[in-house]
Amino acid sequence: MAIETRERQQVSEEPQREPQLGAHLVLQALVREGVEVIFGYPGGAILPVYDALPHYPIHHVLVRHEQSAAFAADGYARATGKVGVCMATSGPGATNLVTGIANAMMDSIPIVAITGQVPQSVIGMDAFQETDITGITLPITKYNMVIRSVEEIGPAIQKAFYLARSGRPGPVLIDIPKDVQLAKGYLAPRQELHLPGYRPTIVPHRRQIRRAAELIRQAKRPLILAGHGILISGATEELVRFAERTQIPVGLTLLGISGFPASHPLCLGMVGMHGHAHANRAIHEADLIIGIGMRFDDRVTGRPSEFAPNAKIIHIDIDPAEIGKVLKTEVPVVGDAREALRLLLEELEPLEHDDWLSLIRSWYRPIRTEPSGPNGILQPQYVIARLHALTEGKAIVTTDVGQHQMWTAQLYKCDIPKQWISSGGLGAMGFGVPSAMGAAIGRPEAEVWAVVGDGGVQMTLNEFATIVDEQLNVKVAIINNGYLGMVRQWQQLFHNRNYSETPISSPDYVLLGQAYRMAARRVTRPGEVDEAILWARSFRGPALIEFVVNQEENVFPMIPSGGTFRDMIDEYQVEGEW
Amino acid sequence: MSVRSHTLVVLVEDKPGVMNRIVSLFRQRGFNIDSIAVGHSETPGLSRITLVAQGDDRKIEQLVKQLYKILEVIKITDVTDENLIQRELALIKVTATDRNRSDIMRLVTDVYQARIVDATPDSLIIEVTGPPDKIDSLITMVRSYGIKELARSGVIAMARGTRVVATVPQPVVA
Secondary structure (H helix, E strand, O other), rough: HHHHHHOOOOOOOOOOOOOOHHHHHHHHHHHHHOOOOOOOOOOOHHHHHHHHHHHHOOOEEEEOOOOHHHHHHHHHHHHHOOOEEEEEOHHHHHOOOHHHHHHHHHHHOEEEEEEEEHHHHOOOOOOOOOOOOHHHHHOOOOEEEEEOOOHHHHHHHHHHHHHHHOOOOOOEEEEEEEEHOOEOOOOHHHHHOOOOOOOOOOOHHHHHHHHHHHHHHOOEOOOOOOOOHHHHHHHHHHHHHHHHHHHHOOEOOOHHHOOOOOOOEEEEEEEEOOOHHHHHHOOOOOEEEEOOOOOOHHHHHHOHHHOOOEEEEEEEEEHHHHHHOOOOEEEEOOOOHHHHHHHHHHHHOOOOOHHHHHHHHHHHHOOOOOOOOOOOOOOHHHHHHHHHHHHHHHHHHEEOOOOHHHHHHHHOOOOOOEEOOOOOOOOOOOHHHHHHHHHHHHOOOOOOOEEEEEHHHHHHHHHHHHEEEEEEOOEEEEEOEEEHHHHHHHHHHHHOOOOOOOEEOOOOEEEEHHOOOOOOEOOHHHHHHHHHHEEEEEEOOEEEEEEEEOOOOOOOOOOOOOOOOHHHEEEHHHOOOO | OOOEEEEEEEEEEOOOOHHHHHHHHHHHHOOEEEEEEEEEEOOOOOEEEEEEEEEEEHHHHHHHHHHHEEEEOOOOOOOOOOOOEEEEEEEEEEEEEOOOOOHHHHHHHHHHEEEEEEOOOOOOEEEEEHHHHHHHHHHHHHHOOOOOEEEEOEEEEEOOOOOOOOOOOOOOOO
């Protein structure tokens, strides 16, 4: 990239002799925080920062819409564990970030969003491109702030990064008026932050750990529900040791995928609305649920009063507000998932649950992956299964939101932490392509597959341009069923097949890919699937494959929204009917 | 669990936008505020908010936990079950005529130990301090005369005795 040839400015901890522009101080502070990449889009109110940008060792990725900058920063953060950074101008630039920021808030992703703001002299005057972005993002950021003077730049940016990545991570927005960017001053040295109201508990209380261990010893049918907290705290190894020692099976939330190896004999796969039947049945029959780094989201629990009706609950989470929010909890454990598992391992001797494990195994039925349906048309599940097989399960996989997301969650068996990147809590369509971009920038050695639907991809396909600009190793797999498939499935099941506004047309994706100078192919027959995937893998760089699949295929099993395990619709039950 | 009125004392850093964050949280999470009163505390840089909200214990616990997630919130104490002194100030402008003025004044000063702080030929302003139920009672009594204007400060509270319920913890350096 061009930055290799740019003159680089050293950021030293030596006191600066000459006062410098705030814009330079912003970038120096970012470099000091370890920022290597910014996903952004320039504009009037952030121009001084862009003016200074070429002087710093930061790779700026020019996105085609600010929403993608936030999604890409999110994907970067999920793939690397580092803080992702996005930047936009005031007004529309800032408001376009909002969906991405909300996504990061819901999924606890550490991103820092930097927005330009109109000069303080005209704030409140409805100036051109003025928007109260700190007001707008108040409920969707972990913290946000306006930098009101050049002296605040260093401490504010240090604080933003600390807050974004510590405790329960989340997005932090920094709004910087243009006059602050243009004022001259000095970068204050990094110093200890004084945050009396922010004291995340990392190491859990030993007494709660002992109580948890006692319940685990007594349980006959215990079950672990592992969530995103496993990945955030890097607790995969500890979780594997804990599960193996106690012989407790592990169900995963959507965001917990890749936190515990799918190929491990104790792994039950995903639980919840579209979770595996045996995993949901295990919840229903369990006498103890150990929730670790998860939040009993409604897509996991269905109707909370009927969830795990025979089980006591141990809930381990770093955010005390999550404990007791949805379910009555016998043992609350506030702390980092990894620390909690370490302490539990100290307390617990090996246990056995052979009867329970073989009972669960007897319920197991694989998700169907036939190449074609009764009509001979390609099945989407087959595509995902082949993608998993041919990439040897080693790709980083991002998804959009909808049916393809659930099929991928069910069938792309993830064994490597952080290889799974999906919009969970917010369920934001348009996430797949830009998050793949962020993942590929953060992990250039990786093969990144963006598995997307024909609906979601049309929300952010402008980013094909960015992927091509950056020559990212992103392979876009479009699962095209001609519908907003998940909405259509709900219409079929709950609205008498009234397919109101869910049929959706697509451009010719092969021509479109070519228009963006992207290698592109279309697959319509099962026999072409392997060849196309192997073709996309045969070179480094962007590729697009459109898979034209069965239009009215459904995601099963399914527990309807607000329902219980007893309401589960299983494909085996409905075979022949739909 | 029974729904009842909870009084929370919340110590917050005295910084711009903090009240906005707190009120926004109530709106976002669907909690209702019955009363909110803000002022300086005994510690410079810290404001003391007295919040009155309805809810069962679980809902209030969730509210407290969510409030703690606001960076500037330092300490929250649920003082509902303490032996409390609760005080609220109200100013009530009532219609008064030559015929009923002395009745109103007698009622207000004798029964409620309130004061008349302003008078015109056709109105009086009553200043009353006390627990919220005393103020409610006075308002009921003068309503028949015609209330032209009413302003209530929101309740503030403090536990009786030497024990301090809303203490400032030692600052922690991150």
